[in-house]
Amino acid sequence: xxxxxxxxxxxxxxxxxxxxxxxxxxxxxxxxxxxxxxxxxxxxxxxxxxxxxxxxxxxxxxxxxxxxxxxxxxxxxxxxxxxxxxxxxxxxxxxxxxxxxxxxxxxxxxxxxxxxxxxxxxxxxxxxxxxxxxxxxxxxxxxxxxxxxxxxxxxxxxxxxxxxxxxxxxxxxxxxxxxxxxxxxxxxxxxxxxxxxxxxxxxxxxxxxxxxxxxxxxxxxxxxxxxxxxxxxxxxxxxxxxxxxxxxxxxxxxxxxxxxxxxxxxxxxxxxxxxxxxxxxxxxxxxxxxxxxxxxxxxxxxxxxxxxxxxxxxxxxxxxxxxxxxxxxxxxxxxxxxxxxxxxxxxxxxxxxxxxxxxxxxxxxxxxxxxxxxxxxxxxxxxxxxxxxxxxxxxxxxxxxxxxxxxxxxxxxxxxxxxxxxxxxxxxxxxxxxxxxxxxxxxxxxxxxxxxxxxxxxxxxxxxxxxxxxxxxxxxxxxxxxxxxxxxxxxxxxxxxxxxxxxxxxxxxxxxxxxxxxxxxxxxxxxxxxxxxxxxxxxxxxxxxxxxxxxxxxxxxxxxxxxxxxxxxxxxxxxxxxxxxxxxxxxxxxxxxxxxxxxxxxxxxxxxxxxxxxxxx
Numbered sequence: 001x002x003x004x005x006x007x008x009x010x011x012x013x014x015x016x017x018x019x020x021x022x023x024x025x026x027x028x029x030x031x032x033x034x035x036x037x038x039x040x041x042x043x044x045x046x047x048x049x050x051x052x053x054x055x056x057x058x059x060x061x062x063x064x065x066x067x068x069x070x071x072x073x074x075x076x077x078x079x080x081x082x083x084x085x086x087x088x089x090x091x092x093x094x095x096x097x098x099x100x101x102x103x104x105x106x107x108x109x110x111x112x113x114x115x116x117x118x119x120x121x122x123x124x125x126x127x128x129x130x131x132x133x134x135x136x137x138x139x140x141x142x143x144x145x146x147x148x149x150x151x152x153x154x155x156x157x158x159x160x161x162x163x164x165x166x167x168x169x170x171x172x173x174x175x176x177x178x179x180x181x182x183x184x185x186x187x188x189x190x191x192x193x194x195x196x197x198x199x200x201x202x203x204x205x206x207x208x209x210x211x212x213x214x215x216x217x218x219x220x221x222x223x224x225x226x227x228x229x230x231x232x233x234x235x236x237x238x239x240x241x242x243x244x245x246x247x248x249x250x251x252x253x254x255x256x257x258x259x260x261x262x263x264x265x266x267x268x269x270x271x272x273x274x275x276x277x278x279x280x281x282x283x284x285x286x287x288x289x290x291x292x293x294x295x296x297x298x299x300x301x302x303x304x305x306x307x308x309x310x311x312x313x314x315x316x317x318x319x320x321x322x323x324x325x326x327x328x329x330x331x332x333x334x335x336x337x338x339x340x341x342x343x344x345x346x347x348x349x350x351x352x353x354x355x356x357x358x359x360x361x362x363x364x365x366x367x368x369x370x371x372x373x374x375x376x377x378x379x380x381x382x383x384x385x386x387x388x389x390x391x392x393x394x395x396x397x398x399x400x401x402x403x404x405x406x407x408x409x410x411x412x413x414x415x416x417x418x419x420x421x422x423x424x425x426x427x428x429x430x431x432x433x434x435x436x437x438x439x440x441x442x443x444x445x446x447x448x449x450x451x452x453x454x455x456x457x458x459x460x461x462x463x464x465x466x467x468x469x470x471x472x473x474x475x476x477x478x479x480x481x482x483x484x485x486x487x488x489x490x491x492x493x494x495x496x497x498x499x500x501x502x503x504x505x506x507x508x509x510x511x512x513x514x515x516x517x518x519x520x521x522x523x524x525x526x527x528x529x530x531x532x533x534x535x536x537x538x539x540x541x542x543x544x545x546x547x548x549x550x551x552x553x554x555x556x557x558x559x560x561x562x563x564x565x566x567x568x569x570x571x572x573x574x575x576x577x578x579x580x581x582x583x584x585x586x587x588x589x590x591x592x593x594x595x596x597x598x599x600x601x602x603x604x605x606x607x608x609x610x611x612x613x614x615x616x617x
Contacts (some may be wrong), residue, residue, distance in 0.1 A: 006342055017224075033082040033381070035239055040063050041063075041065060042064045049063055049616035066394060094126070103508060105364035106129060108132045109136075110132050110139065110177065110191065111132060111133065111136050111191055111192075112175060113133075114206060115131045115132070115133060115492055120132060120134055121133075121137045126399045136178075139178070141154065141324050142155070148168070148182055148187045150185050150328050151180070151182045151185065151187070151188055153181060153182050153189065154180065154183060155191075155193065156179055156180065157178065158174070158175075158177060158179065165179075167179070167188060167189050167190040167193055168187050168188055168189060169189045169193035169194075169211070169230065170335075170494070172190065172244075176233075177470075178191050179191060179194075193211075208234060209232035209241070210234075211232045212230065212231045212232065212233065212243075212247070214230075215230055216229075216231055218240055219240075220237045220241045220245055221265070222239070222241040222242065222245035222248070222290060224290040225242075229242055229502070230243040231294070237266065246293075248263055248482060250263055250530060251263070252293055252307055252308075252311060253311070254281075254302070254307050254310040254312055255310050255311075255312040255494045256281060256395075256458060257280070257295065257302075259295045259296070259306060259358055260295075261294060261295055261300070261302065262296045263291060263292075264293070266292065267289075267294060267301070267304055278299050278301070278455055278483050278556065279292075279301060279306050280301060280302055280443075281302045281303070281306040281309075281310060281458050282303065282306050282457045282458070282460055283456070283457035283481035284303070284460075284481075284483065285483060286303060292304065306459050318504070320445055339371045339372060339374060339376070340368055341369045342372060342379065343368075343369065343380075345367065346366070347366060349366075349370065349377070349514045350363060350364060352499060354375075355560055356377055356378055356382055357376050357377060357381045357422065357560070358382030358383070358422055358436055358556075359419075359435065359437050360435075360560065361497055361558075362422055362501065363377050363379065365392075369383050374564075382424060385399050385400055385423070385436055389425055391437055391439055392457065392458060392478075392615075393415060393476045393478045394427060394432050396429045397427075398426060398432070398439065399425065400423060400436070401423065401424050401425075402423075404421075404424045404433065405426070407567055407568070407569075408421075408565045408598075409421055409563075410559070410609075411424050411433050411436055413435040414433060414434060414493040415434050415439070415491040416438050416491040417491075418492070418557075419556065419558075419559065420556075420559060421560045422435060422436065423435075432476075433588050438495055441491070441495065445480050445494060446488075448498070449489070449536065450487050450513075451487070451512040452482045453483075454477060454481060454482055454489055454494075455481035455483060456479075456480055457479055457480070457481045458476075458477055458478050460488065462481060463488065463491065464490040464492075465487045465488050466513075466536040467536065467549075468532070468534060469490065480493075493549075497511070498511050499511070500552060500553065502526075502538075502547070503541055504511045504526060505540050505545045507540045507545075508540070508542060509538040509540050509545065509552055510539055510541075511538060511539070512536065513536050513539075514533065522537075522546060523546070524537075524548045525546060525547050526548070527548065527551050531546065531548060555612070556595070556596060558609055559576060559578075559596065561578050562576065562577070563576050567598075567614060568578070569614045569615045570603075571605060572602045573600075574598040574599060574614070575594060575598065576597075577596075577597050577598070577599045577606070578596065579593030579594070579596075580593060581593065583597075586606065586607050587605040587606055588605075588608070588616040588617045589607075593608070596608075597609060598614055605617050
C-alpha cells in the first residue's frame with residue numbers, strides 16, 4: 001500500500017520535466033518486456049532496465065527505474081524528505097552541516113557508519129539526533145542483485161534476529177544495519193554488497209575490483225591465504241583477492257608509526273633484500289609476493305591485517321627524531337631537585353649499592369651525577385633522556401616526569417608490569433605509563449642471552465622463553481620475537497640487569513642463560529626450590545651461587561625504601577619501608593604485612609601502603 005501511494009504521488013507530478021516538455025504521460029510497468037527490441041536504458045542512471053517496476057511514457061521511448069525517479073527530488077538544502085522507515089522520525093530535513101552539533105558518536109540509522117561531513121538527512125525536530133546519509137536515505141526499496149537473479153530483494157529494517165544472520169554475498173554478519181532480503185527464500189545481502197558492483201582501490205597501480213558473489217577456492221594475491229571464500233578480481237591487472245581485502249585503502253595511518261603507510265601489491269619490486277623483510281608489528285616474515293603496507297619515508301613494513309589492527313585517525317603530533325633532549329646544565333632545574341648535582345667519579349660510591357633515582361638500577365660505573373647534600377644519584381644516561389617520546393606500544397606521545405603523579409611517586413609500568421619508583425614516561429591523554437628503561441629499549445634488540453636479533457612485536461601471542469610467563473591483563477601486548485627461531489622475550493626479562501647484587505653473596509651476580517652442567521636438578525640457593533634449567537637465572541661462579549631472578553631481585557626491586565614524601569592523608573611526612581609476614585601487624589587494620597608499608601616516625605606507626613589504612617590512623 002505504501003509503495004502504491006508513492007507511485008501515485010510520483011505520477012501526479014512532473015518526472016524530469018517530461019510532461020512539461022512533451023505533454024506525454026507516464027505509466028507504471030510492473031514487468032518490463034522488450035519484445036525483442038534493443039536494450040533500453042534508464043534516462044536517469046543510464047543503466048539497462050531489465051525487469052521490475054519502472055516508469056514508461058505512453059507515447060515515446062522515455063523510461064526510468066522507479067528508484068531513479070526518487071533521486072534528485074527535493075535536493076535543495078532545508079527541503080523535507082519522508083523516510084518510510086522512520087516512525088516518529090518520518091519527516092527529515094536535508095542539511096549540509098559539517099559538524100554533529102557538538103554531539104559525539106552520531107551514526108547513520110541505515111548503515112551504522114559515522115555521520116560526518118557532507119549532506120545528510122536529520123529529523124526536523126531540533127532536539128532529535130536521528131540522522132542518515134543522503135545516499136542511505138535514497139536506497140531503493142526493491143532491487144535485483146546478481147547473486148540472486150531470480151527474485152526481488154526488499155529493503156528491511158534490522159531486527160534482533162537479523163543481527164545474527166550473515167550476508168549471503170560476503171559472509172559477514174549483517175549486524176544492526178539495514179539489509180536486503182528475499183521474502184521467498186530468506187536470501188540476505190547487506191547494503192554494502194547490495195549497492196556495490198565494483199570496489200575501487202589504489203595500490204601501486206589503479207585497481208578496479210569486481211566481486212564474485214559465489215565462494216571459490218583460490219589463493220589471495222593480497223594476504224596470501226589459500227581457501228574457499230568470496231573473491232574479487234581486478235579487471236586491469238587480474239589480481240584475485242578476498243572481497244574483504246579489496247576494501248583496504250590506498251594509504252593508512254597507524255598508531256605505531258610516525259608516517260603514513262602505502263598499500264603495495266608488488267613489494268618485491270620496492271625492496272632490495274626481498275627475502276629478508278619482516279613486519280614491524282608482529283615480527284614475522286613478510287612474503288613480498290603478496291601485498292603489504294610500506295612506508296615511503298623509511299623501511300617500515302607491516303602485514304595488511306597487522307596494520308589494520310593498529311589503524312589510527314591521525315598521525316602523531318611529533319616525530320621521535322625531533323624530540324628534545326635534556327641539557328646537562330638544566331638537570332637541577334628540570335628534575336626539581338632542591339640541591340646541587342655534580343658529575344662524580346667517586347669509586348667508593350660504587351661499593352655501597354646506590355640506586356639511580358631515574359631508572360632505579362644500581363650505580364655500578366662512573367661517572368654519575370650525585371647530590372652533595374642528600375641520597376640522590378643519577379646515571380649520566382638517565383640525565384640525558386628525551387623530554388618526550390613516541391613509543392610503538394602506545395598511540396599517544398609520552399612526556400618524561402621526574403616523579404610519577406601519584407602518592408609517593410609509585411607507578412605501574414604497563415610494559416614490564418612492575419610497581420616502581422623512578423622517572424616515568426607518562427601519557428597526558430590516558431593513564432598509560434612506562435619506566436625509562438622499557439621506554440628506551442631498542443625496538444630491534446640484540447641481547448647477549450640470544451644469538452639472533454629480536455624484533456618488538458605488538459601482535460604476537462608467544463610466551464617468554466626466559467621465564468615462560470604468558471601475556472597478562474594490565475600489560476601492553478608487546479614482546480620481542482626472533483624471526484630465525486621460536487625464541488621470544490618479554491619486557492620484564494629483556495630489562496633484567498645483566499649484573500646485580502644480593503645480600504647473601506658478597507660478589508656480583510651475573511645474569512645466566514643456560515645451565516653449564518648436564519644435571520637434571522638445579523636448585524635456587526635462596527628459596528631452595530628446583531629451577532628450570534631452560535630459564536634464565538643469576539649466578540656467582542666463585543661461590544657456585546645460582547638463584548631465581550625473582551629471588552635475587554625480590555618482590556620490589558625498583559622501590560626506593562627509605563624515601564619520604566608528604567601525603568594528603570596524614571599531617572606528617574611518611575616513609576616507605578618493607579615488611580614481611582614476621583613484622584608486627586598494621587596499626588590501622590591489624591593485619592600482618594607482606595610488602596610495602598608506610599612509617600610515620602613522629603606518630604610511631606606502620607600501615608599498609610596499598611590500602612586505605614593511612615586514612616584510618
